Amino acid sequence: DVKVTQSSRYLVKRTGEKVFLECVQDMDHENMFWYRQDPGLGLRLIYFSYDVKMKEKGDIPEGYSVSREKKERFSLILESASTNQTSMYLCVLMKRDSTEAFFGQGTRLTVV
């Protein structure tokens, strides 16, 4: 079974804090994605990466950055957390040229 592991299930942070959300895979899949899920808005793509050291902006990258130093790990960084970044964050994994997606369990982040 493919495993996509997000470091935290629930997280509470203060406004202005720097926040790291980690996603680790145990397969040799190239494509990794960070989405946020909000009621009524569905899943929106923040950033994605097709390989080590590569990153691409998604639809809503403002206020976020990412890091992919190793193939198995894709980190989402909130440089200075704000209350409007309170959300469920999902890491998604796909093998290149495949249509199968694997989802992490999600991190529910609350910024107070």
Place this chain on the structure above:
Amino acid sequence: AQSVTQLGSHVSVSEGALVLLRCNYSSSVPPYLFWYVQYPNQGLQLLLKYTSAATLVKGINGFEAEFKKSETSFHLTKPSAHMSDAAEYFCAVLTGTASKLTFGTGTRLQVTL
């Protein structure tokens, strides 16, 4: 650019009635299309997918969807709703050029007695 529109953020049906959840897509190249379901407090689960084989796709739990290129639609149907179908449903599109999933805003299905 690819996009997905789901008409109706909430749909309510009676148990035993037909379920119809609408999805229209926009894509400049032939798409792959998906329906995912999310039960309360759970992750997304693949219901079915269209990958350019048969236009009528059968999925799990009695759901099916038909790819209609002329209408750019991929509506999800089930002949007879069950209480256990109550969940949120997401349509998504993937194109080879973009290699990323674009999701719709979701439709919450309520099933009443």
